[in-house]
Amino acid sequence: MFNPKNMLPEIQSLHDVWFSNRTVKTTKLHEITFDDLTNSVISTGPFSFYIIDFFDMSLSHISPSLFEMHGFDPENVTFNDVLGAIHPDDIEFVIKAEAFLTTFFQEKIGREKLLNYKISYCHRAKLENGEYALFNHQAIMLTMDEHGGYGKSLNIHTRIDHLSNFNTYKISLIGLNGEPSFMNLSLEEENQVLTEFSKREIDIIKLIANGLSNTEIAEKLFISQLTVKKHRNNILTKSDSKNTAQLIKNCLIQGII
Numbered sequence: 001m002f003n004p005k006n007m008l009p010e011i012q013s014l015h016d017v018w019f020s021n022r023t024v025k026t027t028k029l030h031e032i033t034f035d036d037l038t039n040s041v042i043s044t045g046p047f048s049f050y051i052i053d054f055f056d057m058s059l060s061h062i063s064p065s066l067f068e069m070h071g072f073d074p075e076n077v078t079f080n081d082v083l084g085a086i087h088p089d090d091i092e093f094v095i096k097a098e099a100f101l102t103t104f105f106q107e108k109i110g111r112e113k114l115l116n117y118k119i120s121y122c123h124r125a126k127l128e129n130g131e132y133a134l135f136n137h138q139a140i141m142l143t144m145d146e147h148g149g150y151g152k153s154l155n156i157h158t159r160i161d162h163l164s165n166f167n168t169y170k171i172s173l174i175g176l177n178g179e180p181s182f183m184n185l186s187l188e189e190e191n192q193v194l195t196e197f198s199k200r201e202i203d204i205i206k207l208i209a210n211g212l213s214n215t216e217i218a219e220k221l222f223i224s225q226l227t228v229k230k231h232r233n234n235i236l237t238k239s240d241s242k243n244t245a246q247l248i249k250n251c252l253i254q255g256i257i
């Protein structure tokens with residue numbers, strides 16, 4: 001059993017957030033191969049991934065790029081090594097983000113729907129050469145127990161400093177299986193207005209990013225060009241983007257496309 005002692009206080013604080021929410025026994029993961037994971041990742045830059053089991057904080061299905069980017073020892077790498085690579089000035093945000101997510105799903109969406117969301121936020125992490133770069137962290141919960149305890153999660157870290165060196169310190173939730181999405185959630189605003197993005201809007205964002213025109217999007221989705229135009233205007237307003245280029249950049253950084 002994992003025993004989170006003798007570690008940095010900041011990392012201990014992260015474990016404290018997860019401890020009361022994790023499973024009390026290991027959960028069964030549907031058979032998944034390394035190739036399955038690699039093929040499921042859509043990345044805008046160099047990336048690594050692994051599966052974390054919150055029951056005992058053990059790692060599995062680790063991509064070789066995790067060792068290559070951060071200089072971890074392939075034979076002895078632990079989850080605490082991964083957490084320890086987070087920039088000291090960003091660790092407090094990560095702690096608050098994980099605590100925020102626990103409360104958000106409990107009170108706003110429903111804990112059981114965690115399996116239908118991809119969580120996304122950014123933080124800096126140390127590279128193999130000792131320098132820091134901005135990464136987009138994405139997490140998809142793969143298993144939970146019957147009481148909603150965290151089981152296994154697929155974590156994907158994509159280097160995005162070629163897109164931006166500015167961290168918004170906000171969270172986005174990308175809905176899967178028809179669930180709505182939420183962009184740019186603030187940790188500071190307790191009574192913030194939640195702006196939902198429907199599955200259709202997310203689909204249109206992805207088609208815009210692929211370079212499709214309004215006419216092409218209308219034909220692909222079997223809707224009118226006027227409807228596409230209305231969706232585009234609504235998406236720009238909801239995402240607080242001045243134009244399509246800014247929208248695409250923001251969505252790339254947040255792991256939406």
